[in-house]
Amino acid sequence: MIPRHRPWEEAADFQIGLRPVAPGDWLEGGEADPAARKDPLFAASRGLVWAEAEGSRPGQAEVLEMVEAALGPAPAPPELPPLYAAARRTPDDLCLMEKREGQWRLTALSLSAGSFFTAEEVIGRSLAELHGPVTGFAERFLVRVQRIFDGLRPELVLERRNWTLLNSDALHTPASGPIRARIAEVDPAQAGAALNLRVERQTLRRLPRTGGVLFTIRVWLAPLDSLRKDPDRLAAFARAWRTATPELHAYKRFDLYDPLVEGFLRRAGAPEGD
Numbered sequence: 001m002i003p004r005h006r007p008w009e010e011a012a013d014f015q016i017g018l019r020p021v022a023p024g025d026w027l028e029g030g031e032a033d034p035a036a037r038k039d040p041l042f043a044a045s046r047g048l049v050w051a052e053a054e055g056s057r058p059g060q061a062e063v064l065e066m067v068e069a070a071l072g073p074a075p076a077p078p079e080l081p082p083l084y085a086a087a088r089r090t091p092d093d094l095c096l097m098e099k100r101e102g103q104w105r106l107t108a109l110s111l112s113a114g115s116f117f118t119a120e121e122v123i124g125r126s127l128a129e130l131h132g133p134v135t136g137f138a139e140r141f142l143v144r145v146q147r148i149f150d151g152l153r154p155e156l157v158l159e160r161r162n163w164t165l166l167n168s169d170a171l172h173t174p175a176s177g178p179i180r181a182r183i184a185e186v187d188p189a190q191a192g193a194a195l196n197l198r199v200e201r202q203t204l205r206r207l208p209r210t211g212g213v214l215f216t217i218r219v220w221l222a223p224l225d226s227l228r229k230d231p232d233r234l235a236a237f238a239r240a241w242r243t244a245t246p247e248l249h250a251y252k253r254f255d256l257y258d259p260l261v262e263g264f265l266r267r268a269g270a271p272e273g274d
């Protein structure tokens with residue numbers, strides 16, 4: 001199937017890229033039993049997938065109310081923290097941002113499909129600290145993003161997407177090392193099957209009672225081969241791959257995948273680059 005979201009068709013650079021979506025489209029669903037995937041990680045790898053700061057329980061409880069209002073009530077074991085009880089209802093990861101001493105900080109998160117970061121690493125971080133590794137974020141985006149968090153109206157649901165490419169079809173990818181160490185094992189003739197487009201569809205919503213912001217992350221995976229079915233989509237991806245800004249290219253380590261992707265594009269019949 002052609003990937004549901006194709007953010008590479010819209011920009012070849014980092015971007016804020018937020019747009020409103022209908023409240024009914026807030027959570028996309030599409031996974032029969034998210035708890036069956038998340039519960040074993042919560043039991044066995046707690047620090048990778050779960051963290052909460054002191055004082056975050058009222059905000060967490062409001063997140064649970066919001067998710068139940070969207071998906072209907074569902075009993076969860078009472079000992080679970082409310083944000084995790086909410087997260088096991090939906091494929092999305094849930095991140096609670098609250099303003100503490102003037103800064104928006106991550107005060108609780110359930111992160112079962114983290115893209116090269118873990119819950120215990122990021123808990124308590126401010127927007128600036130979270131985005132420290134993102135080239136140019138502080139100069140280009142930080143103030144605007146802080147204003148968006150400050151001004152978000154309760155009735156709005158905002159969406160943004162980002163993407164990368166990985167030699168993995170796992171959702172739970174807390175670290176880059178083990179994945180990148182296996183790039184050399186990819187058979188170039190099979191690159192279209194071995195390499196996956198990894199799209200994060202993220203949303204933002206105000207929690208009207210406690211004042212925080214709920215940030216959701218839903219990861220969608222599709223093999224590069226899925227683009228073969230549509231020459232226009234294939235050409236658009238080839239263009240995006242070849243025109244990515246140097247900063248984006250470096251941040252996402254596209255250099256590691258360049259020969260495999262170029263080989264794939266050639267075999268799939270994509271137009272040649274300039």
Ligand code: HEM
Pocket residue numbers: 014015016017018095097106117122130131133134141145148160161162163204215
């Ligand atoms: C309007 C809100 C936000 C914007 C515009 C934004 C933007 C970005 C951008 C441009 C990147 C680089 C990758 C990419 O998307 O292409 C990024 C990475 C990241 N963002 Fe955000 N972000 C937002 C909110 C958040 C929130 C609430 C969190 C809290 C969990 C977060 C955590 C991260 C992390 C952990 C990374 C990866 C940084 C790394 O490489 O270690 N972001 N974000």
